[in-house]
Amino acid sequence: MTGAMSMNLRGVLAIFAAEMARTRRTILQSVATPVLTTALYFIVFGSAIGSRIQQVGGVSYGAFIVPGLMMLSLLTQSISNASIAIYFPKFTGTVFEILSAPLSYVEVVVGYVGAAATKSVVIGLIILATAALFTPVRVLHPFWMVAFLLLTSVAFSLFGFIVGVWAKNFEQLAIIPALIVTPLTFLGGAFYSIDMLPPAWRTVSLFNPVVYLVSGFRWSFYGLGDVSVQASLGFTAAFIVGCLLFLWWIFRTGWRLKS
Numbered sequence: 001m002t003g004a005m006s007m008n009l010r011g012v013l014a015i016f017a018a019e020m021a022r023t024r025r026t027i028l029q030s031v032a033t034p035v036l037t038t039a040l041y042f043i044v045f046g047s048a049i050g051s052r053i054q055q056v057g058g059v060s061y062g063a064f065i066v067p068g069l070m071m072l073s074l075l076t077q078s079i080s081n082a083s084i085a086i087y088f089p090k091f092t093g094t095v096f097e098i099l100s101a102p103l104s105y106v107e108v109v110v111g112y113v114g115a116a117a118t119k120s121v122v123i124g125l126i127i128l129a130t131a132a133l134f135t136p137v138r139v140l141h142p143f144w145m146v147a148f149l150l151l152t153s154v155a156f157s158l159f160g161f162i163v164g165v166w167a168k169n170f171e172q173l174a175i176i177p178a179l180i181v182t183p184l185t186f187l188g189g190a191f192y193s194i195d196m197l198p199p200a201w202r203t204v205s206l207f208n209p210v211v212y213l214v215s216g217f218r219w220s221f222y223g224l225g226d227v228s229v230q231a232s233l234g235f236t237a238a239f240i241v242g243c244l245l246f247l248w249w250i251f252r253t254g255w256r257l258k259s
Contacts (some may be wrong), residue, residue, distance in 0.1 A: 007110075007183050010095055011103045015111025016118075019085055025118055030119070031126060034054060039125050041069055042134040045191055054206070056193055057224045062135035067218040068190030070124050075185055075210070077123050079177050082116035082160030089168055095257060105251035110162065116157035124149055138221065144229070145220035151236045152213055158243035165256050184210045194226045209254065 023030055045065055056064045089095035098108060131137055139145050167173040188210030194202050205211055206227070216232025221227035225232070250257065 008103055008107050009156070011101065012107050012111045012114070015098075015108065016115045019112065020118070022085075023081075025091075030123070032110035033130075034123050034127050035130050038069055038130045039134075041065070042131070049191075050227050051198040054198075057222070059222050059224065060135060063137055063222070064193075064218075064224075065191050066128070066131045066137050067221050068110045068137070068185075068214055070127050070149075071152065071214050072182070072190055073127050073163070073236050074091065074120050074124050074149070075181050075213075076177050077154050078116055078120040078153050079160035079163060079181060081119050082157040083164035083167065083173055085112045085116055086161055086164035087173055090165070090257070099257065105247075109158075109247060113154065113161055116160060117153040119202035120153040120157065121149055131177075138257075141220045145217070148213075148217045148220055148232075148236075151233075151240070152217070154238055155240045155243065158226075158240060162243060162246055162250070165250055168256075181210075184208055185214075189214050189226055193224075209239070210220055214238070 042062065042065075045061075053061045055061065086095070087247065089098055103111075128137065163176050164173065187205070188208045189205065192211070194205040194211060197205060212227055212232045212235040215225040215227045217230055218238070219229055219232070249255070
């Protein structure tokens with residue numbers, strides 16, 4: 001293993017480049033799918049619902065849902081990219097070559113998670129550009145928009161890496177994004193403000209972690225948020241720390257990596 005203070009950049013870049021090359025082989029699917037999905041959301045939500053809800057907090061409904069659309073894609077893409085990246089080496093048995101390579105566990109995670117987060121950020125920006133074709137979009141706090149974009153991508157790429165290690169088959173690989181993350185996103189204020197809900201349901205929504213992600217991201221666009229920015233940043237930081245601690249335990253014990 002390399003020393004704790006020096007990083008094997010060549011090894012990290014090798015993993016990063018291999019993952020990015022895999023994406024380039026499916027570039028049409030990687031780009032076309034989010035663009036088409038975004039267009040459909042605007043047709044369904046922007047036109048059908050937007051005709052009934054003109055504005056939310058002084059922002060047109062079409063513009064209001066842009067951060068939610070981006071967040072939905074960021075969460076699903078980050079988890080999918082990172083989980084598939086580590087699952088396939090497990091599936092083919094090449095994970096043992098990675099574990100025996102002159103790379104620390106930190107370097108392995110940085111390579112895979114860095115590539116997954118990069119792909120998610122690119123997809124998020126593509127969705128933003130696509131959304132701008134349908135509705136005027138303004139970003140009041142560009143620094144914080146980029147910060148939330150990067151932090152969310154890294155956080156859920158780390159989570160996706162954990163999912164990929166945990167999964168024993170393709171069904172388990174897909175179950176977390178499909179049955180947990182996507183419903184939580186739809187119920188987390190991606191397409192509405194939780195202030196529009198009855199008080200009891202609003203209180204319940206505050207236990208949904210996605211609320212804090214969507215709220216902080218939307219605040220960076222329009223200065224609107226269902227919860228404070230500090231709460232959004234605090235949750236994101238806590239989630240990253242939790243994932244890092246769990247990954248430390250995985251590599252320390254070899255759970256589902258060496259068995």
